Amino acid sequence: NVWTMDDITNINEPKKSYMSTRGYVYDITDFIKQTGHGNARNRARPDQLSRYAGFDTNASFPITARAACPDLVSAERDPNYLIQYPISGASTNVDPQAGVYFKHMPQTDPTSKELSSREFYWKYFEPGMKNFKKGGVVWKMDWLNSMYKDQSIQWLVINKEVFYLQPYIDAIQYAGNNNNTYNFLDSRFEALLNRGGYGTADITEDWLGINWDAATRQSNYDCMKRLFYVGKVDERQGVRCLFTNYMLVAFACVLMLVVLVKFLTALQFSTKTPPKDPEKFVVCQVPCYTEDEESILKTINSLTALDYQSTYKLLFLICDGNIVGSGNEKPTPRIVLDILGVDPEYDPPGRDYLAIAEGSRRHNIGKVYSGLYEYEGNTIPFMVVVKVGTPEEANRSGNRGKRDSQILLMSFFNKVHFNLPMTPLELEIYHQMRHILGVPPRNYEYLLQVDADTEVMPDALSRLVTTCMGDRRIAGICGETMLGNESTSWTTMIQVYEYFISHHMAKAFESLFGSVTCLPGCFSMFRL
Incomplete structure (x- = not known):
C-alpha cells in the first residue's frame, strides 16, 4: 500500500485522517480520538491533533x-546533539500552528522521560505508531527529475529509495557553518551532490560505482536512511506493476471475443420447417x-401424447430398486x-443379470412387465423392468444406479444387433418385446432417454x-431443456440463464463442428 503526498x-477528514512521517504513511483517525497525548501539564486535544491530518510531519x-x-x-x-535537518518533504510540512502544541524536541524535562530521549523517534514513536502504519510514501520519477534537473534541488534516488539531501547541502554551503562539522558523509559521495543537476535524480549506478569498503558504504547508507529518507519511487504505472x-x-478481451464469436456463429437463421411423419421405431x-x-x-x-405414431414408440421404464421416495x-x-x-x-x-457394480453387487435380479397404456x-x-435385488439384500434392494439402468438397455440392444449371448433378464426382455408386444428388437433405430421428472413437448420426438434421418452422421442429439418451476425461487431463476x-x-x-461434447441426461436421443 503506497500513497503520494497529494493522496495524503x-x-x-474526521472519518479518515492520514499523515506521513519520514517516508511512511499512518492512519491517525483513531489516534486522534485517544486521550493522554503529550506531557501531564499540556495534553494535546483532538482538535489540535487533527491539524496534522493530510500533512507531512x-x-x-x-x-x-x-x-x-x-x-x-x-x-x-557534535557534543551537544545540535546538528539536525528540517526534512519537510517538498513544502508539505504540517501546519506551523500545530507544532506549537505538539513537537518532540529533545530537551531536559523532569516530567517526561520520553521527551528527554535523544532517540525518541526510534524508541517511542515507531513502536507506538506501528499499529497505525498503513504503508509508504511514493514519489513520481518525473517530478523527482524535474526538481533535480530544473531546480537543482537534491531529490536523489538510490535503489528506488528517495532521499531529500538538500538540507545537507544547504548546511555545508551556509557561510556561518564550519564545514568540518557538517560534512560528515563520505567525500566521495558528496562529490555526487555537486553535479548541478547533471544526469537524472537516480544515482544508483554512481552510488554502486564508488570505490569504498562495505562497512563505509553501509554506515553512509544507514545514516541517510535515518536522516534523509522520504519514501520510494512510484512504480504503480510501470510495466512490472501494470503487467498483471x-x-x-x-x-x-479474449474471453469476450470468444463469447462474441460463439454467439454469432451459434445464430442459425433458418425457418422451422414442420417435421415429417417419420416411421422409425x-x-x-x-x-x-x-x-x-x-x-x-x-x-x-407426455411421452404417450407425442405427435408420433404410437405403434412406432415403446415406453421402456426401469425402476432402480425397491425404494420408497421421500x-x-x-x-x-x-x-x-x-x-x-x-x-x-x-x-x-x-431374472438374473450382471449389473454395473463391484463384488457381490454385480449379481442382480430384475422382473419384466409389459402391456399397453392409453392416454387421451x-x-x-x-x-417395465424392476430391479428387485438378490434375497441377501435388505437395504435398498436392487438399487445399482442410473448408469446401470442405461447400460442395461444399451447392452441388450448391443447383443441383439451382434447376436451375442444374453443374460436371463435380457432374454426375458427379448421375449416380451418380440412375442408379447410384437415388435422385433432389431426394428428399433433410436433410443430416447428421458428422466422421470421431465415433460416432453408434443413435437419434440418428431x-x-x-433431423437424424436428414444426417446419418448424427449419433446423439438433444433439444432445449427448460425449467418447469423457473419462478419458484431466485436459484431457479438463475438456472434459466444457465x-x-x-x-x-x-x-x-x-454443433457447427459436429463435436458436441455433452448432452443433457434428462432429455437426449441416440442412434441405435
Missing part, C-alpha cells in the same frame, strides 16, 4: 545527526428412482405399475428423428 493531503519529530549516524558523527563533532492489469485486460427409456406419482405420471403422459407412501415400482394399470396380483419371475386416445406399448446459455450458445456452437 486529500485524506484529512517530519518537523514534529526532529532527529539529530549524532543520534542517527553514530558511526559518522562523533561526540567531538494488462494481462487481465488481454484475457478479458423409437424406444423411450425412463429411469425411475424416488420420484413422486405426479412427476412420473406427467412424464408418461413423501411417497408406496415404493417407486408400485407407483409406476399402478399408473400403467398392471394388476397388483401379477408377480412375474425374477393414444395407446402405446410399454415395458423433430429429433427427422440452461439457455448451455443450449443456445455452447451446444449450438459445438
Whole structure:
C-alpha cells in the first residue's frame, strides 16, 4: 500500500485522517480520538491533533545527526546533539500552528522521560505508531527529475529509495557553518551532490560505482536512511506493476471475443420447417428412482401424447430398486405399475443379470412387465423392468444406479444387433418385446432417454428423428431443456440463464463442428 503526498493531503477528514512521517504513511483517525497525548501539564486535544491530518510531519519529530549516524558523527563533532535537518518533504510540512502544541524536541524535562530521549523517534514513536502504519510514501520519477534537473534541488534516488539531501547541502554551503562539522558523509559521495543537476535524480549506478569498503558504504547508507529518507519511487504505472492489469485486460478481451464469436456463429437463421411423419421405431427409456406419482405420471403422459405414431414408440421404464421416495407412501415400482394399470396380483419371475457394480453387487435380479397404456386416445406399448435385488439384500434392494439402468438397455440392444449371448433378464426382455408386444428388437433405430421428472413437448420426438434421418452422421442429439418451476425461487431463476446459455450458445456452437461434447441426461436421443 503506497500513497503520494497529494493522496495524503486529500485524506484529512474526521472519518479518515492520514499523515506521513519520514517516508511512511499512518492512519491517525483513531489516534486522534485517544486521550493522554503529550506531557501531564499540556495534553494535546483532538482538535489540535487533527491539524496534522493530510500533512507531512517530519518537523514534529526532529532527529539529530549524532543520534542517527553514530558511526559518522562523533561526540567531538557534535557534543551537544545540535546538528539536525528540517526534512519537510517538498513544502508539505504540517501546519506551523500545530507544532506549537505538539513537537518532540529533545530537551531536559523532569516530567517526561520520553521527551528527554535523544532517540525518541526510534524508541517511542515507531513502536507506538506501528499499529497505525498503513504503508509508504511514493514519489513520481518525473517530478523527482524535474526538481533535480530544473531546480537543482537534491531529490536523489538510490535503489528506488528517495532521499531529500538538500538540507545537507544547504548546511555545508551556509557561510556561518564550519564545514568540518557538517560534512560528515563520505567525500566521495558528496562529490555526487555537486553535479548541478547533471544526469537524472537516480544515482544508483554512481552510488554502486564508488570505490569504498562495505562497512563505509553501509554506515553512509544507514545514516541517510535515518536522516534523509522520504519514501520510494512510484512504480504503480510501470510495466512490472501494470503487467498483471494488462494481462487481465488481454484475457478479458479474449474471453469476450470468444463469447462474441460463439454467439454469432451459434445464430442459425433458418425457418422451422414442420417435421415429417417419420416411421422409425423409437424406444423411450425412463429411469425411475424416488420420484413422486405426479412427476412420473406427467412424464408418461407426455411421452404417450407425442405427435408420433404410437405403434412406432415403446415406453421402456426401469425402476432402480425397491425404494420408497421421500413423501411417497408406496415404493417407486408400485407407483409406476399402478399408473400403467398392471394388476397388483401379477408377480412375474425374477431374472438374473450382471449389473454395473463391484463384488457381490454385480449379481442382480430384475422382473419384466409389459402391456399397453392409453392416454387421451393414444395407446402405446410399454415395458417395465424392476430391479428387485438378490434375497441377501435388505437395504435398498436392487438399487445399482442410473448408469446401470442405461447400460442395461444399451447392452441388450448391443447383443441383439451382434447376436451375442444374453443374460436371463435380457432374454426375458427379448421375449416380451418380440412375442408379447410384437415388435422385433432389431426394428428399433433410436433410443430416447428421458428422466422421470421431465415433460416432453408434443413435437419434440418428431423433430429429433427427422433431423437424424436428414444426417446419418448424427449419433446423439438433444433439444432445449427448460425449467418447469423457473419462478419458484431466485436459484431457479438463475438456472434459466444457465440452461439457455448451455443450449443456445455452447451446444449450438459445438454443433457447427459436429463435436458436441455433452448432452443433457434428462432429455437426449441416440442412434441405435
